[in-house]
Amino acid sequence: MAGKGGKFAYPRSVEHIIEQGRQDPQEVAAKFQYNLRCPRCGCEQFTCIYHSRRRHQSQLLQCRCPQCCEKGIRVRKDADSWKAPPASLETLEHLHKRVTGQLAHRQIYGASTGWKAFDQIWRPLPGEVTVATGIPGHGKSEFLLSLAMNMAHLHGDRTLVFAFESNFKNLAIQLDVKARATCPSLENDDADKALDWIEEHFIVHSEHEEALTLDSILQIGEDEVKQANEEQKPIQMMIIDPYNWIERSQEDQQEPEFEYIGRLMSELRCFAKENGLHVIIVAHPTKAGQWNGRKPSMYDIAGSANWFNKTDNGLMVYRQFVEDDDGEMVPTQRTEIHVQKVRNRDAGRLGQVVLYFDRERRSYEEVVTEQQASCDDDDVPSRHRRSIRQGPGPDVRRGMAGEGRPHGLHAAPLR
Ligand SMILES: Nc1ncnc2c1ncn2[C@@H]1O[C@H](COP(=O)(O)OP(=O)(O)OP(=O)(O)O)[C@@H](O)[C@H]1O
Structure with a gap:
């Protein structure tokens, strides 16, 4: 790394x-x-x-x-x-x-994410931008790193990560656990070998002394892409996590925030297109305290409707809660991933999936529920509860998607 x-x-x-x-x-x-x-x-x-x-x-x-x-x-x-x-x-x-x-197929239909049901509703396309949102603490960073990890195992992809909120050591441990959990061939490898594999597939920027502006991020991105291309190991994805850590320079501050966000999205799209990679940016919804069981939408992201309007794709990560015997709402290990926008209908559609988060392995596995891959985004809470109470047990699919891919997908086998 x-x-x-x-x-x-x-x-x-x-x-x-x-x-x-x-x-x-x-x-x-x-x-x-x-x-x-x-x-x-x-x-x-x-x-x-x-x-x-x-x-x-x-x-x-x-x-x-x-x-x-x-x-x-x-x-x-x-x-x-x-x-x-x-x-x-x-x-x-x-x-x-x-x-x-x-x-190539990937340029039309996107690449498999490694989760079979999720593949049916969303596959990242090169040259596009995705905005990922969700209530703080619901697992956006965890999920995106797992996504990048799956892409690394399935396709040999490399990801450039700007993880402003993580410290470098914790991130390295997190990636190590995820890598071993998702790739059987790495499971018993010594630390050096696993770390080499991670270094090959992840370029991480965290703990910068000073906050980075959008221009600095894009400049670093361009440098990394150039170097990766020279090494003939191109980068397929860039994750910026999160938006609110991007410093607005004095000049940027002269623009109203909605205009700045519009320009930021245009520049990210331009960057994604020019470099043929998929860019994911994490942006928080407004007023963290107000959600109380409600699910945010892309329009709830703080700052501007441009988050929705100017993105190619929109994902929302939501951790399910369930009422315990004392009537308290407690978080479960199940996470819903909602696809709230897909510009390119060859690469997905609106819908949602439920993934089970294995804390020990720090990886997500698919949960088969009746609402899986549902097109209907207006979930009825009682249905939602029923699926929670089923428990992860036998309906949790271990491992990654390997068969029954939607038309056009042809993921490479696990290495
Ligand atoms: N479904 C889940 N079950 C159990 N733990 C989870 C689940 N999802 C995430 N976590 C854990 O919750 C913690 C917070 O996750 P993470 O930092 O990814 O959230 P986030 O949405 O990115 O938060 P923030 O917006 O504050 O950055 C992590 O320790 C993660 O491992």
Whole structure:
């Protein structure tokens, strides 16, 4: 595990060059040799530039086109034209590749998560962003690490993890327990061998001395992706856990939060697309204390409806509770994973699954319930209770999905 515990001092690279509305965009464009042209309508006149940022060797301008109101556009200093092709061209190119068989199954249908029922409702696609939410303490981090672990075992995937709330040592132990629990071939291996395997599949950033801004995270991400590609061990997933640990620079703070979140989501999508990996960002729902048995939705995430609007996928992690003999609500080891948004219907649909969390093995196993993979998200509490009382016993499926995959999935066998 490439731990950068505390030693990593990335420069705060955000530079505020232009104050809103103060300078003529064309003047700025000439100064930095940009070619200002809207990718959507081709217009060359811009009325307003919000920021210019320096990250890596690229500059980033945020402009608004007066013709079509296209906004939040990236420009590379060394490029002749806009970096991002028009969305319609991108879609056409994708469609062309798809019909001519140039896309791998994974790029169309997503990759198996290792849980059979969950595969039927959600599979992560390269180039997409997922927002994961849930009440604090309900197991978001635990579940996402298990997901990444399954992907590592099944497909040999590598994951870049920004785990701001964990300390490096605990994270290493957590991954070690999970790795041994989910992969029989590692179970009896000595510590060094298991750690080597983890290092190969996980790049972890935690315990940074200073909080990272979005730009710093993306810069680290780009560096890690570049290095991984040079080593011919590409990264397939990036997890940012959680959003509220991302520092907003002075420039970022000038934007209202909803606008900042919208831009953050656009930049993450851009990053995911450019680097062909799946990005997952954890964001907490508002007012942690108010949930009392209620399940949050994507619209309950603090800050902005942009969390829902601008994401490709939305997951909600909810730990089930049950009433004990004294009438107290006590948490169980069962966790519901709700798919609350899927943009690409080839890679999933709305629904939910229930997983049983094995504390000792720190891994999740499938629970077969009548509500498993249900499309209906409005769970009736009595049904929900009935499934809890059944207990984990024989209806817990050990191990990972291996057969009966939905159409298009072809996960590699366990190594
Ligand atoms: N279903 C479960 N049964 C038992 N323990 C669980 C379950 N899910 C999570 N836990 C445990 O609860 C603790 C909190 O989990 P975790 O940190 O993943 O939650 P979280 O939702 O990410 O919290 P936060 O939002 O505060 O970061 C961990 O020790 C985890 O092992």
